Amino acid sequence: MTPTNESAESLKFPILIGDIGGTNARFALLVDAFADPKTFPVVQTADFPNIDDAIQATVLDQTSIQPRSAVLALAGPISGEEIELTNCPWVVRPRKLISDLGFDEIILVNDFEAQALAVSALPEAGREAIGPVGAPNDGARVVVGPGTGLGVAGLVRARNMWIPVAGEGGHIDLGPRTDRDLALWPHLERIEGRVSAEQVLCGRGLVNLTNAIAQADGRKPEPHTPASVTVAAGAGDKAALEAIHLFGTYLGRVAGDLALVFMARGGVYIAGGIFGHIAPYVDRAAMRAAFEDKAPHSDLLREVPLYAITLPLAALAGLATFARAPGFYGLETVNRRWSR
Incomplete structure (x- = not known):
């Protein structure tokens, strides 16, 4: 499992989308390109030791749908194999998420890139x-x-x-x-x-x-x-x-x-x-x-x-817009996309 520079065109549904800030984490599932996102209750990052446990408890334990892909927005710069959040003690390890939670591929972006994606079609x-x-x-x-x-x-x-x-x-x-x-x-x-x-x-x-x-x-x-x-x-x-x-x-x-x-x-x-x-x-x-x-x-x-x-959960809306039609966005995924 190494970072790949393939186009994000090949995202596979169902897709987990997540907006992880310093205080709150928000998750939703896109079953296909036409479905509205299925949202889950907003959780506090302080309630979980890591993002793996948060995804498991908030999403995977609450649905029978197994997401194949994940597009996660993180509050901090995306670099390397271990991504530290700026105002939260979580460290995101994409390889571990793939091996432990069953994803085929993961894309990580900055949380305000997700906000920028949202305003493209607000x-x-x-x-x-x-x-x-x-x-x-x-x-x-x-x-x-x-x-x-x-x-x-x-x-x-x-x-x-x-x-x-x-x-x-x-x-x-x-x-x-x-x-x-x-x-x-x-x-x-x-x-x-x-x-x-x-x-x-x-x-x-x-x-x-x-x-x-x-x-x-x-x-x-x-x-x-x-x-x-x-x-x-x-x-x-x-x-x-x-x-x-x-x-x-x-x-x-x-x-x-x-x-x-x-x-x-x-x-x-x-x-x-x-x-x-x-x-x-x-x-x-x-x-x-x-x-x-x-x-x-x-x-x-x-x-x-x-x-x-004023749109609630705007970052999730931005990630969903990207996941449905990645060809409309020049989102750089080199060294920010991992697959099996």
């Missing part, structure tokens, strides 16, 4: 515009998603195919611009001296930002979780509301930067669980303004759509 009902939206086009697109971490992927159109571009864009530097930013930045938790976008724009980042606000205002930070910050905002807590307001502004800034990197005339799409929870308290006008505030290219950004993805 229905209008599965997205919500933030600010003005121009005419739809086949220009490059970007997905950015605050969750356990901050995921980023691009999607470009070439040779009549959509080509997902994976990366670790969530770890770009994020710097202060306003006087309030300058007051907060000394109090933000850093990694080896850096304030990356992910240090602010994810679940723990929202807590990091809330704590920095308290310290900048001369108060002792209270113990918080992302959920408790959201609850406090709903109760009218000024610090929590400011944290979410700034979170939206900084997310707009990063989304605008990524739009410039990819010249994403097809739009920037916000995914991830965090934004859906805090959306009622986000100042969308301020977020859109931050997105467009990119002199000397502000005029260009005004023409770029910004969306929030």
Whole structure:
């Protein structure tokens, strides 16, 4: 069993598709190219020692269908025979999955490649515009998603195919611009001296930002979780509301930067669980303004759509779209596809 560079055209049904993030794992089965995915309950990665046990308990023990192929999206870079997830202790070993769970072949992709696949065919009902939206086009697109971490992927159109571009864009530097930013930045938790976008724009980042606000205002930070910050905002807590307001502004800034990197005339799409929870308290006008505030290219950004993805289980929908018609996608499978 060695990695193969064959085309993904030869995927065999039934196909297990999975979206494995730092906190949650989501699985579904595609029986054939025409069937809707059969989804299974979302499980927490912390409840299982490894992905093998999670697949066995969540899927294989719950159905008589034996999947022949698997397309799994993982929250981390895909490299080598043992793939470590960025924000989860699981290590994925494709050879072991094939030998122990009975697959004929496995394809591994980055979790935000799966999100990028989803936006290639996202229905209008599965997205919500933030600010003005121009005419739809086949220009490059970007997905950015605050969750356990901050995921980023691009999607470009070439040779009549959509080509997902994976990366670790969530770890770009994020710097202060306003006087309030300058007051907060000394109090933000850093990694080896850096304030990356992910240090602010994810679940723990929202807590990091809330704590920095308290310290900048001369108060002792209270113990918080992302959920408790959201609850406090709903109760009218000024610090929590400011944290979410700034979170939206900084997310707009990063989304605008990524739009410039990819010249994403097809739009920037916000995914991830965090934004859906805090959306009622986000100042969308301020977020859109931050997105467009990119002199000397502000005029260009005004023409770029910004969306929030509202389709449930969007990553699984993207993987299913790819599995049904892989020929429409330029998904690189060299060293990311294993077979018996």
